[in-house]
Every structure is written in C-alpha cells, then in structure tokens.
Amino acid sequence: MQHSLGLQKGLIGLVNGYAGEAHAGRNNLVAAHELLHTLGATDKYDMDTLEPLWPDGYADPTQYPLYPQTRAEIMSGRLQVSPGWLMLPPSLDHAVIGPATAIEINWLAPHNNL
Numbered sequence: 001m002q003h004s005l006g007l008q009k010g011l012i013g014l015v016n017g018y019a020g021e022a023h024a025g026r027n028n029l030v031a032a033h034e035l036l037h038t039l040g041a042t043d044k045y046d047m048d049t050l051e052p053l054w055p056d057g058y059a060d061p062t063q064y065p066l067y068p069q070t071r072a073e074i075m076s077g078r079l080q081v082s083p084g085w086l087m088l089p090p091s092l093d094h095a096v097i098g099p100a101t102a103i104e105i106n107w108l109a110p111h112n113n114l
C-alpha cells in the first residue's frame with residue numbers, strides 16, 4: 001500500500017497499482033483498503049514494523065493458536081503467519097472487514113446490546 005492513499009476529506013482515493021492481470025488481486029486489496037479510508041476506516045498495522053495490530057488488525061484475533069493467521073483484516077493489509085513472518089494476501093478472498101473497521105464505516109453500531 002506504499003504510495004497509495006485514501007482521504008476522508010474530499011473522498012479521494014489514489015491507488016498505485018501494478019500492471020498485469022496477475023496483480024489484479026493485490027490491486028483490488030489496495031483499492032478496497034484506500035476506499036475504506038475515505039469512509040473513515042483507520043490503519044490497523046504498526047507503522048514501523050508493518051505488523052497487524054492485535055486484536056483489531058487480525059482477521060481471526062481469538063483463534064487458538066493465534067498463528068498462523070490465514071486471512072488479513074483489510075485495514076492491516078497483511079496477515080501474520082508467525083511472529084516475524086508477514087504475508088500480503090493474494091486477493092480479497094483472503095481478507096475480511098473486522099468489527100473495528102465495520103464500526104468506523106458505520107456498518108456496525110459501536111454498542112450492540114444483543
């Protein structure tokens with residue numbers, strides 16, 4: 001997602017994509033990530049290490065054992081296979097919108113009394 005961005009003010013998204021059909025999955029991931037920024041979603045990874053932040057940056061934060069994760073939360077952008085091993089998911093099939101992101105874009109209410 002380097003050099004791609006999504007701005008909430010102005011609803012602007014810019015995707016630095018890769019040419020070629022083989023890259024469509026990754027480009028779609030970046031496009032979805034930046035689109036969600038325009039709707040108010042925040043990044044859920046550590047800016048220094050790029051590692052997903054637990055729990056909101058994990059697709060399956062309560063899975064036991066925690067690793068390997070097999071899907072990525074869309075706003076963390078990467079999945080943690082093991083401590084120190086990050087992977088870019090190959091397509092949106094391997095990404096989910098987690099509850100924290102869903103609340104930020106108003107798909108879920110912040111407090112659910114069910």
Ligand SMILES: [Zn+2]
Pocket residue numbers: 001033037042043
């Ligand atoms: Zn981002």
